Amino acid sequence: MKVCQKDDMLTFKDEPETSSQAPKDRLPPWNVLVVDDEPDVHSVTKLALDSWTYGGRPLKLTHASSGREAIDMLRDRGDYAVILLDVVMESELAGLDVAEYLRKRLNNNRTQIILRTGHPGTLTDNEAAAVHGCNFYEPKSYITSERLKSTLAVALKDYSSPPHPSMECGR
Amino acid sequence: METRQHKDEFEAILSSNIVAIISADLDGRITRWSAGAEKLFGYSSESAMDINLQALVPPSQQCELQTVLEKLKRKRSIPSLTTQRMKKNGDIFAAEFSVFPVLDDDGKEVLGLVSITSDISNRRQSEEKLAEFSKRIETILDTVLDGIVTVNSGGIIETFNPAAERMFQYRAHEVIGCNVNVLMPEPYHSEHDGYLRNYALTGKAKVIGIGREVAGRRKDGSVFPMSLAVAELSKGENPSFVGVIADITEAKEREAELEDQYKLVKVANDNLTASIDRLKEMQQQLVESEKMASLGGLVAGLAHEINTPIGIGVTASSHLSAISTALEAALHNNTLRRSELDNAIEDINKTSALIFRNLERAAKLISSFKKVAVDQATDELREINVVDYLQEVVLSLQPELKKHHATVDISAEGRFFLTLNPGAFYQIISNLVLNACLHGYAVKGGVIAIAVCQKNNRTIITVTDKGAGIAPEHLGKVFDPFFTTRRAKGGTGLGLNIVYNIVTQAMHGTISVESEIGKGSCFTISLPSAPTPPPKAQD
Numbered sequence: 098m099k100v101c102q103k104d105d106m107l108t109f110k111d112e113p114e115t116s117s118q119a120p121k122d123r124l125p126p127w128n129v130l131v132v133d134d135e136p137d138v139h140s141v142t143k144l145a146l147d148s149w150t151y152g153g154r155p156l157k158l159t160h161a162s163s164g165r166e167a168i169d170m171l172r173d174r175g176d177y178a179v180i181l182l183d184v185v186m187e188s189e190l191a192g193l194d195v196a197e198y199l200r201k202r203l204n205n206n207r208t209q210i211i212l213r214t215g216h217p218g219t220l221t222d223n224e225a226a227a228v229h230g231c232n233f234y235e236p237k238s239y240i241t242s243e244r245l246k247s248t249l250a251v252a253l254k255d256y257s258s259p260p261h262p263s264m265e266c267g268r
Numbered sequence: 269m270e271t272r273q274h275k276d277e278f279e280a281i282l283s284s285n286i287v288a289i290i291s292a293d294l295d296g297r298i299t300r301w302s303a304g305a306e307k308l309f310g311y312s313s314e315s316a317m318d319i320n321l322q323a324l325v326p327p328s329q330q331c332e333l334q335t336v337l338e339k340l341k342r343k344r345s346i347p348s349l350t351t352q353r354m355k356k357n358g359d360i361f362a363a364e365f366s367v368f369p370v371l372d373d374d375g376k377e378v379l380g381l382v383s384i385t386s387d388i389s390n391r392r393q394s395e396e397k398l399a400e401f402s403k404r405i406e407t408i409l410d411t412v413l414d415g416i417v418t419v420n421s422g423g424i425i426e427t428f429n430p431a432a433e434r435m436f437q438y439r440a441h442e443v444i445g446c447n448v449n450v451l452m453p454e455p456y457h458s459e460h461d462g463y464l465r466n467y468a469l470t471g472k473a474k475v476i477g478i479g480r481e482v483a484g485r486r487k488d489g490s491v492f493p494m495s496l497a498v499a500e501l502s503k504g505e506n507p508s509f510v511g512v513i514a515d516i517t518e519a520k521e522r523e524a525e526l527e528d529q530y531k532l533v534k535v536a537n538d539n540l541t542a543s544i545d546r547l548k549e550m551q552q553q554l555v556e557s558e559k560m561a562s563l564g565g566l567v568a569g570l571a572h573e574i575n576t577p578i579g580i581g582v583t584a585s586s587h588l589s590a591i592s593t594a595l596e597a598a599l600h601n602n603t604l605r606r607s608e609l610d611n612a613i614e615d616i617n618k619t620s621a622l623i624f625r626n627l628e629r630a631a632k633l634i635s636s637f638k639k640v641a642v643d644q645a646t647d648e649l650r651e652i653n654v655v656d657y658l659q660e661v662v663l664s665l666q667p668e669l670k671k672h673h674a675t676v677d678i679s680a681e682g683r684f685f686l687t688l689n690p691g692a693f694y695q696i697i698s699n700l701v702l703n704a705c706l707h708g709y710a711v712k713g714g715v716i717a718i719a720v721c722q723k724n725n726r727t728i729i730t731v732t733d734k735g736a737g738i739a740p741e742h743l744g745k746v747f748d749p750f751f752t753t754r755r756a757k758g759g760t761g762l763g764l765n766i767v768y769n770i771v772t773q774a775m776h777g778t779i780s781v782e783s784e785i786g787k788g789s790c791f792t793i794s795l796p797s798a799p800t801p802p803p804k805a806q807d
Binding site for chain 1: 571572573574575576577578579580582583584586587590599602603604605606607609611615618619622625626667670671673
């Protein structure tokens with residue numbers, strides 16, 4: 098291996114052949130719904146997760162800017178693996194309404210919900226998460242890109258291999 | 269001489285026409301008839317000689333005449349007899365009658381009689397009138413409710429009426445003749461004689477003619493309050509006095525009761541005043557806590573608002589460090605591709621722009637929050653640019669506005685500066701804007717228009733919404749303390765009252781409201797354009 102010196106010109110590795118990977122080999126992406134009324138949250142989420150993959154599969158982000166919009170999207174299709182969900186939007190508890198709608202009205206217990214919020218309105222953090230069937234609770238000011246990815250990784254793992262019903266009590 | 273003198277005297281007596289002098293024998297035959305007799309009985313001297321004494325006596329008194337004559341025969345005289353006589357015309361009148369026997373020179377035989385008669389009918393009438401009058405007085409004394417006691421100059425009780433008997437529990441006969449001081453407790457009991465002596469000496473009255481309240485003593489020694497009026501009945505050598513006494517025990521009791529009642533009323537009144545003070549204090553506390561609550565709400569809203577850009581910053585900056593780590597590894601291993609570097613640089617640009625934008629947003633939020641919070645906490649006057657300040661207020665209210673889908677549109681005809689307490693101004697605007705959100709746009713959102721203009725040297729600020737409007741029956745009450753339609757939802761009813769107080773009292777302005785159901789509400793605040801702050805001489 099060639100030893101690099103500080104003043105060496107930068108030599109780039111050759112670009113891969115674009116045709117080397119056949120489309121049929123590529124795995125389908127994970128559908129992830131990002132719900133937030135703040136455009137920059139969408140931007141930063143997109144940036145942080147752009148090239149990230151789990152189990153060799155990339156993410157396909159869908160964006161909703163309100164609880165109302167999120168509910169419409171969830172009603173339209175049921176194959177979201179994860180929802181990154183803001184709480185306080187058009188109302189104090191708009192995000193929790195989305196969670197409740199998903200769990201109770203759509204009876205969907207598989208899609209993983211990661212709550213991301215500045216503060217969860219009138220409920221305490223864990224109450225809010227538990228009562229409304231949310232799987233993860235992440236205070237916005239603690240979500241580094243690593244933490245976002247590791248939480249997503251756990252969520253996607255749970256999504257792809259749901260825990261056996263008998264195991265659920267132990268979790 | 270002596271005979272002559274007797275004769276003259278006798279003639280003089282006979283000539284008197286005040287009394288009738290009649291001589292007669294023991295059979296009643298008249299022997300001498302005086303001028304007075306002529307006048308009294310109506311018979312002339314001549315005709316009188318033909319009548320008997322019986323003619324002068326009414327039929328009912330004939331026996332009496334016989335008795336008198338019998339007495340005279342036994343040499344007895346009758347110095348005075350009140351009886352009736354009859355005139356020639358038959359009139360009967362009251363008469364005073366004296367009769368004496370006339371003896372012979374030896375004094376053994378009764379020769380006849382001489383009588384003196386006078387008409388006392390006038391006197392009788394006076395006496396009857398007097399008796400009648402006395403009886404009336406007595407009746408009055410017996411009936412009157414006041415005790416009436418008369419005493420002589422020595423203080424000895426002369427009369428004591430039944431009311432006095434009831435008051436003092438003495439019977440009249442027990443006290444008449446006693447010193448009036450038996451009716452007095454000490455010190456009057458011992459001092460009363462001195463009072464009388466003083467009055468006799470100096471003529472200076474202490475009680476006489478002056479009513480006063482004193483104490484009386486009953487027979488059993490008990491003492492009672494009484495009012496006493498004393499009058500002098502007769503002046504001169506032996507004055508006597510009348511005392512009129514009323515037992516004022518009941519009046520005193522009523523007075524005491526009234527006093528007690530007054531005290532109770534006063535205590536109740538004091539309690540009421542204290543309650544009102546407490547209520548005022550509580551109201552003040554509520555106003556303060558409302559102020560603190562609005563500050564608390566502000567903090568909570570701002571915490572959320574600030575967490576969003578900070579969260580974005582945290583994700584973005586950690587993403588930057590992830591890019592840098594990946595680049596470092598690729599560089600170190602010589603596996604870096606140009607396309608990767610291009611992508612990384614693009615990512616870094618986007619991410620750092622995001623970080624910068626959100627840090628800036630957080631900083632702006634914090635500065636407006638700081639300004640507002642500090643303004644809330646101080647009472648200092650400061651000159652503000654009205655429009656700039658309004659924008660800051662609106663920025664701090666973004667969380668609430670967003671929740672109600674309300675936006676604020678600020679318009680101004682020019683630039684306005686006001687010297688005021690910015691915290692108070694914040695409270696006014698935030699209360700009006702939040703009211704527009706909570707009431708006007710409770711169901712659906714809309715625009716809240718804040719307009720500033722100048723009119724007659726006053727700055728006019730209007731806050732208008734096109735929301736639900738205020739019911740006509742509520743319109744007159746919106747500035748009243750504790751009036752709220754949202755009590756169940758935690759409204760205190762103090763928001764607009766605080767606004768009203770700040771505008772009218774602290775800022776010497778006026779505030780009014782117009783509203784129509786379904787069309788919206790418009791609050792108009794008019795503030796003096798140059799509220800002069802106290803000039804600072806040293807500056």
